[in-house]
Amino acid sequence: MKLIDTHAHLYLEEFDNDRADMMQRAMDAGVKAFLLPNIDVSSISPMLDMRRRWPENCFPMMGLHPTYVKEDYKVQLDRIGNELFSGNYYAIGEIGIDLYWDTSFARQQEEAFLEQLGWAAHLGLPVAIHTREAFHVILDLVEKTQDGRLSGVFHCFTGGANEASRILDLGFYFGIGGVVTYKKSTLPEVLQQIPVDRIVLETDSPYLPPVPHRGKRNESAFITEINARLAEIYSTNVESMAQITTQNASRLFKIEVQ
Numbered sequence: 001m002k003l004i005d006t007h008a009h010l011y012l013e014e015f016d017n018d019r020a021d022m023m024q025r026a027m028d029a030g031v032k033a034f035l036l037p038n039i040d041v042s043s044i045s046p047m048l049d050m051r052r053r054w055p056e057n058c059f060p061m062m063g064l065h066p067t068y069v070k071e072d073y074k075v076q077l078d079r080i081g082n083e084l085f086s087g088n089y090y091a092i093g094e095i096g097i098d099l100y101w102d103t104s105f106a107r108q109q110e111e112a113f114l115e116q117l118g119w120a121a122h123l124g125l126p127v128a129i130h131t132r133e134a135f136h137v138i139l140d141l142v143e144k145t146q147d148g149r150l151s152g153v154f155h156c157f158t159g160g161a162n163e164a165s166r167i168l169d170l171g172f173y174f175g176i177g178g179v180v181t182y183k184k185s186t187l188p189e190v191l192q193q194i195p196v197d198r199i200v201l202e203t204d205s206p207y208l209p210p211v212p213h214r215g216k217r218n219e220s221a222f223i224t225e226i227n228a229r230l231a232e233i234y235s236t237n238v239e240s241m242a243q244i245t246t247q248n249a250s251r252l253f254k255i256e257v258q
């Protein structure tokens, strides 16, 4: 079985004590590729360390995370843009708007998001979008910007039927993570209207662990729980669910897995 974890912050200090073991567990579970979303200027170097250590498996993204859009966001964007244009990246991410914790930089978040969408269109790279309490703002902005050059994924998708149909119209993918395994999740119902060729798997490690690992640190090996739940929802077996989602992720991020 070959799986791709399309969203995992494996470079964070939560993994400093057992990173090699954690990677081995994931590879033993069938995970062949790990997309690493950047957060801000300070996460670039630990992320690139992982790329050097696992060059066949780790695929870095570049971008400024919305909750890190603060007073210094112009300096951050400048440095992140330089890194993006001079480096080797597979996506712009993670980017978006998050009005859950703090709305005081809402305008700046929007500005940063639009600038980074522009980079994606220019470079022909997909975007990994983070949205919280901001679905309509985000969808309006992406719809206005979409001129056929934008592609990407709504990471940790937990929206409803309306959001799903707008994302389908945009030609984007749905990043499905641990939330789909939660008892109270409404995702299984919404997924009925989402064709399986638009689904990619993600863990968002170290956050959002799937059942039965809730309350613990999440890691990429746990992606098999997400794949298994999706196989149930799509009435298929785990092998074909893995194969389809891996094909989808390979197509979106233009990566090949052995």
Ligand SMILES: [Zn+2]
Binding pocket: 007, 009, 037, 094, 204
């Ligand atoms: Zn993330």
